Amino acid sequence: MNAPAAPILALNAAFSAQRAAYAAEPYPLAPARRDRVQRLISLLEENEKAFADAISADFGHRSPNETKMAEVFVSVASMRHTARHIGRWMRKKRIPTALHFAPGQNRLIRQPIGVVGVVSAWNYPVQLALVPASAALAAGDRVMIKPSELTPATSALLARLIGERFDAGELVVIEGDATVGQAFVELPFNHLLFTGSTAVGRLVAQAAAKNLTPVTLELGGKSPVIIDASADLSQVLDSLMFGKLLNAGQTCIAPDYVLLPAALENQFLKEADAAVRRLYPTLSGNPDYTAIVNPRHEGRINHLVEDAAAKGARVVALG
Numbered sequence: 001m002n003a004p005a006a007p008i009l010a011l012n013a014a015f016s017a018q019r020a021a022y023a024a025e026p027y028p029l030a031p032a033r034r035d036r037v038q039r040l041i042s043l044l045e046e047n048e049k050a051f052a053d054a055i056s057a058d059f060g061h062r063s064p065n066e067t068k069m070a071e072v073f074v075s076v077a078s079m080r081h082t083a084r085h086i087g088r089w090m091r092k093k094r095i096p097t098a099l100h101f102a103p104g105q106n107r108l109i110r111q112p113i114g115v116v117g118v119v120s121a122w123n124y125p126v127q128l129a130l131v132p133a134s135a136a137l138a139a140g141d142r143v144m145i146k147p148s149e150l151t152p153a154t155s156a157l158l159a160r161l162i163g164e165r166f167d168a169g170e171l172v173v174i175e176g177d178a179t180v181g182q183a184f185v186e187l188p189f190n191h192l193l194f195t196g197s198t199a200v201g202r203l204v205a206q207a208a209a210k211n212l213t214p215v216t217l218e219l220g221g222k223s224p225v226i227i228d229a230s231a232d233l234s235q236v237l238d239s240l241m242f243g244k245l246l247n248a249g250q251t252c253i254a255p256d257y258v259l260l261p262a263a264l265e266n267q268f269l270k271e272a273d274a275a276v277r278r279l280y281p282t283l284s285g286n287p288d289y290t291a292i293v294n295p296r297h298e299g300r301i302n303h304l305v306e307d308a309a310a311k312g313a314r315v316v317a318l319g
């Protein structure tokens with residue numbers, strides 16, 4: 001499927017602008033890098049409510065407390081750490097030199113690589129876009145972000161706010177559907193970062209390979225929980241259900257299955273139910289409980305439950 005001509009022309013123009021900006025300033029000094037990271041911090045802190053509203057609109061409902069904690073706080077904390085260490089990370093590092101190479105010396109000099117592409121996921125649409133972008137800016141690179149088409153309100157807000165605070169040669173957001181995303185990953189970036197499913201990750205890696213673009217993939221996996229007979233189940237379940245129900249379970253590292261002694265099964269279910277009730281005393285209309293992002297994903301989850309029940313699993317509703 002071919003993407004519409006106008007978005008692709010805009011995408012290519014943005015990439016050309018970024019390459020030109022990198023060529024004009026291939027090694028930004030520490031103050032310039034720190035300033036770019038600080039602008040992202042200010043953007044988040046000054047627009048916390050706007051991000052909470054946009055993400056909630058995309059999800060149907062998303063707890064503003066979860067957005068503040070998992071999107072804004074986590075991102076700002078990471079960026080502040082980055083800003084504090086930019087100077088130290090840029091220093092030359094002496095490397096031991098073998099005697100037979102004397103009087104030669106070795107030094108490790110960390111250099112920017114160019115234009116970095118960031119393809120972010122829908123489940124944490126701010127954190128997964130801006131944290132890797134801030135790392136690339138700190139490294140002296142130029143950055144293009146392609147957020148998920150499943151969170152269009154958040155993507156539009158990111159594009160507007162970043163456009164107000166950053167030159168297009170520093171940092172830019174590319175909006176668009178999956179066809180624009182496909183064209184995005186086919187650009188000859190100097191590095192490409194992708195967060196998402198394993199199936200899409202394979203396609204991203206294949207597209208990047210055509211340009212010999214190095215790729216960092218953060219893909220879905222399994223997150224088992226192992227509980228032994230000595231565990232304090234009440235304490236375990238408070239932590240476990242918090243991690244499982246944060247963002248309605250739409251977290252790549254959310255616990256997804258438990259291994260425990262069979263003798264603890266009934267007690268586990270009892271403590272799990274109690275933990276859910278402590279976290280969410282009322283589930284119906286509870287403003288702190290987040291919705292599944294769209295009907296397709298809700299249907300996928302319901303199908304998994306129905307399939308498990310049809311194959312003999314016992315389905316227990318909690319809370």
